[in-house]
Amino acid sequence: MKLYTSLLTLGAACSTVLAAAPSPCPLVGPAYPWPTPASTNSHFLEARKELRTSIKHALKDANQTTNSIALQVFDATDPSPLFQWAYTSDDLDPKLGVRQVTQDTVFRVGSVSKIWAVYLFLVEEGFDPFAQPIANYVPELQAAVSGDAIDTLQWANVTIGELASHLAGVPRDYGILDLSSNAAGMEAMGFPVLPPNEIPPCGSPFFAGLLERHPIVPVSSTPIYSNAAFQILGYALEALTNDTFENVFQNKLLQPLNLKHTFYTTPNSSLGVIPNANGQGANFWNMDLGDEGPAGGIYSSANDMATLGRAILNNTLLDPLATRRWMKPATHTSSIAYGVGTPWEIVSFPSPRLIDLYTKAGDIGTYSTVLALSPDHGVGFVILVAGTGGHAAAAMASDLASQIIIPAVEYIAKYEARKRFxxxxxxxxxxxxxxxxxxxxxxxxxxxxxxxxxxxxxxxxxxxxxxxxxxxxxxxxxxxxxxxxxxxxxxxxxxxxxxxxxxxxxxxxxxxxxxxxxxxxxxxxxxxxxxxxxxxxxxxxxxxxxxxxxxxxxx
Known part of the structure; x- marks a missing residue:
């Protein structure tokens, strides 16, 4: 029987046996000390083989072979990958980018940039500013006048922490991807003709437009995803450091972690994978998000993303207390198995016991990324995808990695605990x-x-x-x-x-x-x-x- 199937079945059988007796009902957190799932461990070798085979078959069955992928499973205790796999699609830009995807190939990571942004904020300033009103650090918000609650966001009540955990009720974007850029097409579909002053012009002042947008919900009521919140978070960090976000990013993250394939602005195309995407791939590679970079503009590779994950798990740049405070839920969603952190997307798996994965997904154009960390085991994985339909491929690969790797490392943790204790x-x-x-x-x-x-x-x-x-x-x-x-x-x-x-x-x-x-x-x-x-x-x-x-x- 396949390893992960055996483990899941074992967990279900165990639940049946224990139904009449008191449930073990463990605390949230590790059931054993961190395992050392070395790539030579027989249990992990079997899981690794199963993951490679499952992903190949799943991509083929779902007609996702037009996507290029780099995947890596990593362990906090070992700088070498536990598992790495890459696939290069034939559907690449014929003139730009790499011809073969490796663990150093650069992808756009989309909204996974938000993890980089919050990590950078914590490394530089710690948690203290998170409880402070954002208006203390961004002058444009200090001038915002309170008004009708339906039409005006109450900026005086918004903290930095609420921005970072999607609890500010801030609109998702301003100006980016506004449908009015295709006014003629929208009018043909029944939308009204807009006066010029209601169409966000290219390069329009961010705050002048954002402050005119309506709030989504009251502050600190329910999570509403916002890219604009992270643009404002970037401005706050610049005010606190008296430096540009890009400089702080370079000096406080990239240099200390020795990251050579991570960039805040578009790198040389020779470093990246650029899908053809009906001739649009280069446009998505070069798409400039401007000051919304902290929300979704970063470029990185599987190796560098794994280094980031290990740094978080190992408390490389943050002390253990700060890391524990960071890796906690901030709010629920309507799904019992899906919480929101700062800005973690916390996915809970019920087997072989309740295990929380701290994840972040991101999409931009033809690029999709997932970073996932298991604090219970000191392991994680990163999946980078370039191509049409990349979100589906990233989500599917994430499911497979979770269902195969997490039970395997739990098994190894139990095996090692038995030997030790x-x-x-x-x-x-x-x-x-x-x-x-x-x-x-x-x-x-x-x-x-x-x-x-x-x-x-x-x-x-x-x-x-x-x-x-x-x-x-x-x-x-x-x-x-x-x-x-x-x-x-x-x-x-x-x-x-x-x-x-x-x-x-x-x-x-x-x-x-x-x-x-x-x-x-x-x-x-x-x-x-x-x-x-x-x-x-x-x-x-x-x-x-x-x-x-x-x-x-x-x-």
């Missing part, structure tokens, strides 16, 4: 205290036996719930992300048993996050565990800290 730990001082830890079909490390001073802790925990039924007690350990030299912290989740058959969201909700640290003894949580590690990061002992004891690993 599973076994029996006991006291060496004659006291009858021990704990046995393993992994199974569920998430996290599972405690199967726990004795403290000759007392069965499963019976003790059941008794504390007013029952003698130890089958209601399930103990699983999950990494907290807290580590120090030679030690790593875990917390035990012991899902409550409400004794109810789930009939709706209140009786079926995953509420283990409420129960963490809910029972303490002498100011120490019953659920706190700390492993001591050797020089190879393998566990040599574990301390259930509430019991004030260290248990040495025996097997």
């Amino acid at each position: 599973a076994g029996t730990y006991s006291a060496n001082n004659g006291v009858n205290s021990s704990i046995t830890i393993t992994t199974d079909d569920g998430p996290g490390l599972k405690v199967t036996n726990w004795i403290s001073n000759s007392t069965d802790m499963f019976k003790s925990l059941a008794s504390m719930r007013g029952t003698n039924d130890t089958t209601t007690i399930s103990i699983r350990l999950y990494p907290t992300g807290l580590e120090s030299s030679g030690e790593i912290s875990f917390r035990a989740l012991i899902p409550p048993n409400l004794g109810l058959n789930p009939i709706g969201p209140f009786t079926s909700s995953c509420i283990t996050w409420v129960t963490v640290d809910s029972q303490v003894y002498g100011s120490v949580g019953l659920d706190e565990f700390v492993f001591a590690l050797d020089s190879s990061s393998n566990a040599v002992s574990v301390s259930p800290r509430v019991l004030r004891i260290v248990l040495q690993k025996q097997s």
